[in-house]
Amino acid sequence: MPLGAPSDSRQVWLPAELTSLTGLPAGLRYAHWDGRSPFPSDPAAVEFYVPPLVQDIGVISRPLDRMTRLKAVQALSSGTDGLGTRLRRLPGRVTLCNAQGVHARSTAELALTLILASLRRIPEFTGAQGREAWRPEASASLYGRSVLIVGYGAVGSALDELLTPFGCAVTRVARTDRDSPRGPVHRVGLLPRLIAGADVVVLTTALTAETHHLVDAELLARARDGALLVNVARGAVVDTAALLARLRDGRLRAALDVTDPEPLPAGHPLWSTPGVLITPHAGALTTTMWPRLEALIRRQLERFAADEELDNIVVY
Known part of the structure; x- marks a missing residue:
């Protein structure tokens, strides 16, 4: 059966948060699942699956082996770590799509928040507030820093735009050399040289085989003393053991929205290491997230029902 061919029997699973989503195309049957409850219908009939917005790949993958008619999966996150591997185990070809762009501005906003909070010593001031201690201390400024x-x-690119008012010297790194509206983008092979000149290093790259532990002991050794590492990408982009070594010797500070492992277990040394600010993978989680996701899902289902190619297809 071709992707999206009309049929009254075609089943779509949507997240439980989208029970009030309107304007969906006719000719499809819709069910909602929260990832915890029993399956809302026979998984074998599902052809379009929008998993719950959870970080546990085990929850997302639980019905996959039974989805023998599955044609498309629309992830609600920009990253699809591990999901492609699980889809490859299914007998037929499944189109995997991500939510690229939907969470870009909110994640960039959190990255900027983490930078400012770390440089301006907000965690330390918050701790002092809890002790009712009035202790003014000088802190670093973002203005004019190299990022x-x-x-x-x-x-x-959204973060680059947010940094504009701060007059930062921004250096951009991606897989290959190219131009952007805000300046040149350098290939990742130059990263060992470029990191030496940065006051703030922000990781926004996707997690792939090539970027796994991209930030390792050797790269961290080239970082400037006192530099701040901000990770809003995926935890495994950084070698956690190598990062801990640099944090403990006081050479680096870190602000992490993502960690490896994740969720970060109780007792993990990252929780108590000085100079570390941690948020619980909350970059995308804002009150404006769901309207944007609803628009994406509605558009994708319209294309699916009309037998058109979907947007945001992930190669896996």
Whole structure:
């Protein structure tokens, strides 16, 4: 059966949060699943699957082996780590799509927040507030600092735009050399040289076989003393053991929205290492997220029902 061919029996699973989503194309049957409850219908009939917005790949993957008619999966995240591997195990070819662009501005906003909070010592001041201690201390400013953005897609370019008022010297790194509206983008092979000149290094790259542990002990050794590493990409882009070594010797600070492992377990040394600010993978989680996701899903289902190629297709 071709992708999107009309049929009254075709089943679509949507996240439980989208029970009020309107304007969906006719000719498809819709069910909603929260990832915890029993399956809302027979998975074998599902042809279009929008998984729950959870970080646990085990939850997302639980019905996949039974989805024998599956044609398309629309992830609600920009990253699809591990999902392609699971889809390859299915008997037929499944089109995997991500939510690229939907979360770009909110994730870039959090990256900027983490930079400012770390440089201006907000965690330390918050701790002092809890102790009712009035202790003014000088902190670093973002104005005029050199910022290295590693991964210049939707999130990286959105962050570049947010940095404009701060007069930062921005260096951009992606897989290959190219031009962008805001300046040149350098190939990732130059990263060992470029990181040495950066006050702030922000990771916004996708997690792939090539970027796994991209930031390792050797690269961190080339970083400027006192540099701030901000990760809003995926935890495994960074070698956690290597990062901990540099944090403990006081050479680096870090602000992490993502970690490896994740969720970060109780007792992990990242929780208590000085100079570390941690947020719980919350870059995309804003009150404006769902309207944007609804627009994406509605558009994708319209294309699916009309037998048109879907947007945001991931090669896996």
